[in-house]
Amino acid sequence: MTARLLDHTVVLTGATGGLGTAIASRLIEEGAEVVLTDVDEDRCAELAATLRGRTRTAVLDVSSEQDWAGLVGRLGRLDGLVNNAGVGSLGTVVDETRARWDDVIAIDQLGTWLGMKYCGPLLEDGGGAVVNIGSILGTTGGLGNSVAYAAAKGAVRSLTLNAALHWATSGVRVNAVVPGFIGTDQLHERFAGTDRHRSMLANTPMGRLGRPAEVAAAVAFLLSEDAAYTTGTELLVDGGWSAR
Numbered sequence: 001m002t003a004r005l006l007d008h009t010v011v012l013t014g015a016t017g018g019l020g021t022a023i024a025s026r027l028i029e030e031g032a033e034v035v036l037t038d039v040d041e042d043r044c045a046e047l048a049a050t051l052r053g054r055t056r057t058a059v060l061d062v063s064s065e066q067d068w069a070g071l072v073g074r075l076g077r078l079d080g081l082v083n084n085a086g087v088g089s090l091g092t093v094v095d096e097t098r099a100r101w102d103d104v105i106a107i108d109q110l111g112t113w114l115g116m117k118y119c120g121p122l123l124e125d126g127g128g129a130v131v132n133i134g135s136i137l138g139t140t141g142g143l144g145n146s147v148a149y150a151a152a153k154g155a156v157r158s159l160t161l162n163a164a165l166h167w168a169t170s171g172v173r174v175n176a177v178v179p180g181f182i183g184t185d186q187l188h189e190r191f192a193g194t195d196r197h198r199s200m201l202a203n204t205p206m207g208r209l210g211r212p213a214e215v216a217a218a219v220a221f222l223l224s225e226d227a228a229y230t231t232g233t234e235l236l237v238d239g240g241w242s243a244r
């Protein structure tokens with residue numbers, strides 16, 4: 001594999017989750033130093049111990065401006081940001097609760113904006129790149145539920161386009177990776193054998209769940225110079241879901 005991210009420092013949020021772990025691993029293979037951030041300090045340290053490469057760890061609640069300001073103050077330089085942290089919700093337009101709505105919007109939507117707001121000045125210094133993790137539930141009607149998640153991921157799409165235009169002439173590229181249903185351990189634990197799991201498979205043209213490594217490969221591409229003329233785009237990693 002070509003190491004396309006040598007000398008790059010990349011901040012990754014939600015690093016200890018199913019996709020975060022795969023993204024961290026791929027970025028390290030590509031030569032990057034990865035700043036592994038998550039809400040749980042112990043899990044960050046455990047992940048860092050399993051990865052062979054240059055890592056730093058930091059506790060970061062993406063919805064906290066204080067946390068972002070503290071992290072950015074310690075970084076020095078930055079070449080990439082992956083806004084990956086996210087939480088789901090299954091509630092429909094009528095049965096979602098206000099508390100759950102606020103939580104999902106704070107992490108998935110506000111957290112994505114805060115990441116770009118606070119990391120932006122460092123990225124501008126070196127001409128860096130942002131990859132926001134969206135979802136097909138934010139770009140389509142999904143399965144007709146997960147309303148708060150859909151709203152937040154829809155906002156991730158417009159935030160990506162808006163920031164891409166803002167930075168178009170400053171050398172900072174902003175793109176989104178839009179996964180379909182990815183078979184992380186967490187997804188299997190939660191949904192294996194359920195109607196929702198069957199529905200995910202039935203509605204995915206390729207007839208299988210995605211692999212975390214397939215999402216990670218898309219992230220690495222968008223962070224790299226191979227994507228030097230690519231900004232404001234969404235890279236679908238969805239097994240054909242959006243082609244239907």
Ligand SMILES: NC(=O)c1ccc[n+]([C@@H]2O[C@H](COP(=O)([O-])OP(=O)(O)OC[C@H]3O[C@@H](n4cnc5c(N)ncnc54)[C@H](O)[C@@H]3O)[C@@H](O)[C@H]2O)c1
Nearest residue numbers: 014016017018019020061062084085086135179181182186
């Ligand atoms: N797995 C899928 O099928 C799928 C599909 C589409 C999009 N996504 C998106 O991919 C991203 C990663 O998903 P995943 O499947 O790895 O989920 P996951 O639940 O395994 O990981 C999410 C991570 O985010 C962290 N997190 C939660 N709240 C946080 C906060 N306030 N601040 C910082 N970190 C926080 C969690 O600790 C966890 O490590 C999410 O944005 C998710 O919406 C996942």
